[in-house]
Amino acid sequence: MSRHSRLQRQVLSLYRDLLRAGRxxxxxxxxxxxxxRQHAGLPRSDVLRIEYLYRRGRRQLQLLRSGHATAMGAFVRPRAPTGEPGGVGCQPDDGDSPRNPHDSTGAPETRPDGR
Known part of the structure; x- marks a missing residue:
């Protein structure tokens, strides 16, 4: 097996340091x-993205080591339950109200004189 490149060694070192800091x-x-694991499939030729993720990881390591971090989590977008259209914040459709406020049933009446 060939030796690791400098960038690969840096990423492996960052991984070990993050695991140690996260204990x-x-x-x-x-x-x-x-x-x-999520980014393990990146092609080796995508050096810009790997370097970006490496810098981001170094910043996270600094935060973990600073002592201000007591836990680590992630912001995730909640998924809509399967089988229901729409997503978060959508009102269920009961079928009684018009779908579009400009439908013929929901549009304001126009006077014959054009006002």
């Missing part, structure tokens, strides 16, 4: 592993 913080180790 004792709820959710940190699982989040680090999930993040690295």
């Amino acid at each position: 004792g913080k709820p959710g940190a180790e699982a989040r680090v592993r999930a993040e690295f």
